[in-house]
Amino acid sequence: MKIVIIGGSGLIGSNLAGRLARDGHTVVPASPNTGVNTITGEGLAAALAGAEVVVDVANSPSFEDRAVLEFFQTSGRNLLAAESVAGVRHHLALSVVGTDRLPDSGYLRAKLAQERLIVASGIPYTILRATQFFEFVDAIVASAAEGDVIRLSPALFRPIAADDVAAALADLVTRSPLNGIVEVAGPDAIPLDKAGRMVLAAKADRRRVIADVHARYFGTVLDDRSLTPGDNPRRGTTRFETWLDRVPVGS
Template sequence: MKIVVIGGSGLIGSKLVSRLETAGHEAVAASPNSGVNTLTGEGLAEALAGAEVVVDVANSPSFEDAAVLAFFETSSRNVLAAEAGAGVRHHVALSVVGTERLADSGYMRAKVAQETLIRASGMPYTILHSTQFFEFLGGIAHSAAAGEAIHLSTALFQPIAANDVADALAAIVVAPPTNGTIEVAGPTAFRMDALVRCYLEATGDARGVVGEADALYFGAKIDDISLMPSAGARIGATDYDTWFAGR
């Protein structure tokens, strides 16, 4: 099966391409580095020719509100149009648990816009909602830094290893479209401030983490429900300690 991975050179995309190739599929890593630009449409038709499945795991290079919205809307429109022209039978997209609950976040609004375009396209689809990756703990800290202090929410979240996200996508890609959403999460819930504090201490980062109930997460106030998966979510196998030891 020919499967095109949009964003195939990134963290999740590269892992997914490797898994699909190991399983015997023709996996095409589509990105600007390979001559495929989803914002201009350059190279899309050529990359998608003969593809049965397209997986979109591309991310915006900017998290600024207007820029991230423009990226996901423009890229998604171009990819979906190219899929229709190529006769693609399944569109798979990676999104975030809690998108619909965080309207104050420009990034989450952009992901909602992307999902809306997918659902309205008429293309058979599956959307995978993932919780935050362990690999992004440093980025979460950076986003909340003010001098030597990092102000983070005390809300619950249930992060997951990127390898487990790639495994979930690899299974979805070869299954029939659900025309719906699947959730995947890590095995353990943590207080955000506590886990980031643990991570920074273990990596030798001396900055202090201040837990605040009202601290914003990428522009949005969160609570113990905002980032948590539903009861029916798939659960990844890798816990935090195992991930940290092998990172």
């Protein structure tokens, strides 16, 4: 089966490409680095020729509200139009748990716009909403830094290893389109401020994390439902503590 991975050179895309290639699939990792650009349309038709499944894990290079919305809308329209011409039979896209609950976040508004384009396209689809990657927690900490103090919400979230997200996508690739949304989350619910402290400790970083219920997460205030999945999500197997043990001190 020919599978095209949009964003195939990134964290999730490269992992997924390796998994699918080992399983014997013909995999096309598509990104601007390989001459495929969903914004300009360059190389898109050629990459999709003969493809049965397209997996979209591309991300915006900018998180600024207008830029991220323009990226996901333009990329989504161009990609879905090209898939329709190519006769793609399954569009699988990676999104974010909480996308429909946090309208104050410009990034999540853009992801919701992307999801709506997929649903309206007429192409059979599956949307996988994932919780925050372990690999992203460091960026969350950095975004909340005020000198030597980091203010983070104590709201619960269920972070997940990128490897577990790629595994979930690899499984969904081989299944029939759900024409719906499925969620995947890590095994443990952790307060965001606690996760921040755990990351700093693993890196021997002495900055102080303060729990602040008013602290904003990329533009929005959180509660315990904001970033946690609904009932019976798919479940990653890697625990945050286990993953942190692999992080080199001072990295």
